[in-house]
Amino acid sequence: MDKEKNMPFTLLTAGGREYMLRLTAMSAIKLEERLGGSVYSGLKRLDEITVMVEFLYALTEGLSPDFTRSSAALLFDDFINEGGTLRKMNMIICEALERSGFFDCGEQAAQPQS
DSSP states (O other), X not given: OHHHHTOSSEEEEETTEEEEEOXXXXXHHHHHHHHTSXXXXXXXXXXXXXXXXXXXXXXXXXXXXXXXXXXXXXXXXXXXXXXXXXXXXXXXXXXXXXXXXXXXXXXXXXXXXO
């Protein structure tokens, strides 16, 4: 279990495939452009399916450049169809951001310090 916590990505299994989720600097830049704000402000909008799928897309495209936005939507559907919930997806996204070094999940409630 400790070894898993040290992985620089989060592993998500859905639709019979494994996906490595990690937010790279370039995928974070693209995500901010698509959301029209910071990664942090995007977290406050994770109740929106569009935002959730954009995060999935950004978290996957950094390690799989051929991954598309449509693939992210299908990944989301597979996750839900296999018994996943929006709350679980939020937790996975948060874990991936933490492992990517952006911030701790507990920081969601407080503005990051500069």
